[in-house]
Amino acid sequence: MKWLFLTLALAAPSWAYIRFGCATLSVQRLDPVVEPGSIPSAHLHQARNAFNATMSGDIGAKATCTTCSFSEDFSNYWTAVMYFKARNGTYKRVPQYPNALLGSLTGGMTIYYLQQDFNSNGKTKITSFKPGFRMTVGSPTTTSGSNPGLRYTCLKDIMTRGSETNDFPKQPCPAGIMAIHHFPACWDGKNLDSPNHQDHMYNTVKGAFQNAGPCPSSHPVRMPQLAFETMWNTTAFNDKSIWPADGSQPFVWSFDDRRGYGTHGDYMFGWKGDALQKAMDSTSLVSNNLKTQSVAEANKCTIKNTVNDDLDGWLDHLPGAMPM
Template sequence: MHVARFGQKMIVRRRPDRSSQIDQTDGTRAWAALDGGEAHEGHTPDEPGRSRLLRGFVLVTAFAAVSIALVALLGTDPLERSAEAPVPNSIDADGHASANGLLPVGEASAPAATERTDHGSATDRPATSNVRPVTDPESVAFIESDFDVEEFLVETESLPASSATEPSGNFRLICQFSHLAYDDPIVHPGEAGRSHLHMFFGNTAADASSDYDRLRTSGESTCQGGSLNRSAYWAPAVIDQDGDVRVPDFISVYYKGPGHGVDGELTDVVALPAGLRMIAGQRLDAPLAESPHDWYCELDQEKSDTIPDCGPDEHVGVVLPFPTCWNGIELDSPDHRSHVAEPVRDEASGQLSCPSTHPTALPQLTVGIWFSHDGDSSGWHLASDRSPGGPEFENGASFHSDWFGAWDPEIQRRWTELCINDLLNCEGGELGDGTRLSDIGERVGPSTMTAPSRP
């Protein structure tokens, strides 16, 4: 990576040597084979439309599957790197957020201060205290659902196949776009309008004031399983050449294990604790730092730090893994990152292990966001690529994502124990017990939206 200066702007450029090619000889069948081989071939969806949703699972999991294979063969990890806005006012019968009839979130007025971007970047707003108090995990109790969880489950014809030979335990589901907001409940809690523009999926009521209690007790969900998964997921909005916001076709969400113990041995993961929140991807306050995100064209699968120019008939996607090791003490940290960490590799043995400072293995969350388009996608950029007062990133290079967990605790326990720790290949929201999360259907609506005005 190097930095070029033009006038008063600093443009962060990525090195061009990170791309690699994955041979795709048989479309999505090749990706299905990478993610479990014969167990996925000839899969017949239980309902119309599920086959298209499952296409998302194999797209986002392929990179992880290739990484596992290379670790096993070579002892090296290809993922290692050096060093309101309006919200939808309705959800249709399939769980889709309406793109019309937008309503404002919270107060319409902006904060008295003038703009500041999130994730620690410098701006022209005066600094204010915006760090949510660090919380003792033992002081935050899981909140049970106030409805019958079985209403959001569907029986399956068979149990998921084992993936113990990889070894890997997998739980996958699909989410849809929910709403846009200049909010970030992790970095700017309680400060509506303080962030760059984000696209939210999952909890439909997520805004600047969201915390664990509010997420668990309010809002619908645009993820499979509906209100069983009121977690909030968000990422910077994608802006096209015309200045419009690109709306993703779907979001693939992937939780996996096993974990890495401090001794380098594979270990069970613990259920994600109540109130945990995480940020992964590019740091806006450290533009020279590496980020584990990768942009893809759906068909050729060439990886890039920046948004590629993809063909008009293929999806443009970005995939980002989150940290998997937790310090077991904090649900958040002042920089919103240091309470979690990546496994480290022992130079002598090649084994990955959680560092002693972060000994608790969590399920690894990976998100994949996929867009259709009808033109040159290389002209797209992220809202966070153009931060007032901060560095200007190449298109897509500033990608990052936030997660604030709010799963129904019993459903989370099931997929953690049965899918991940029992090393099953649970796809389509399967829970490993003969049930799966209810469908949300495919998104219906325009592929672009007008960027909302800042409140």
């Protein structure tokens, strides 16, 4: 299952990107991209309004409200959920907390749309995603950490950046774990989706918010470099006496991935009209051409869960998995 995120966008103090925070709106076993119509889906996700088991067409035109403070963004962003597995074999969901750069939010996802990197807009035309567009990055079945855009940072404090790894940190992290998802930015210019939700895109990502490599002729259209950062507050589980007896790291994704290689993210475009294109065409990208709403207004946007699992207690199995 994935987590539905309340997106609270803030004007980015930058000349090369827009950045906004996301609070968690819903945690459910639904996945309208990979498992459309399945109630419940195979594992837990965190996700936003208009989120349902089946979603098609122009999401921005169907949503009744947005959890973004950029009031024209009705997109859906979601990832899997992190759990702690104790020495006795039980599981506890790991909470999130907000990125310090974005102020006081409820939740811990930060969304980025970059033209090039943090230092320059570059000279390449950036084409906005289109209504109905969707994509994923990563896969829960992946057994290697070869994608440089899928990484973890062991947080020494809330401002820690860099020192990324392709698997879960192996030692307790003083301020938690940040999971990072960089999506491909090269589009074939034709398909809004593909059977595996990835082939219509080509990945030239280098990671660490660097400018992605040039697009190939098969996927010639440069789109925004989309990225998620999710802050997981693992500090309540830093006592190694409750870690596995062999000393191995204790965190797993909601699909029972203990290495972390299977981390993945999903995206459904939902910006109203040409709002995102105007932002990508902006010289400064200080988001002064994007409409905003207050945090209070954003918080009024809610949904009811379709799938109701026990999410808060100690569990003898992950939601969707067989009991021990």
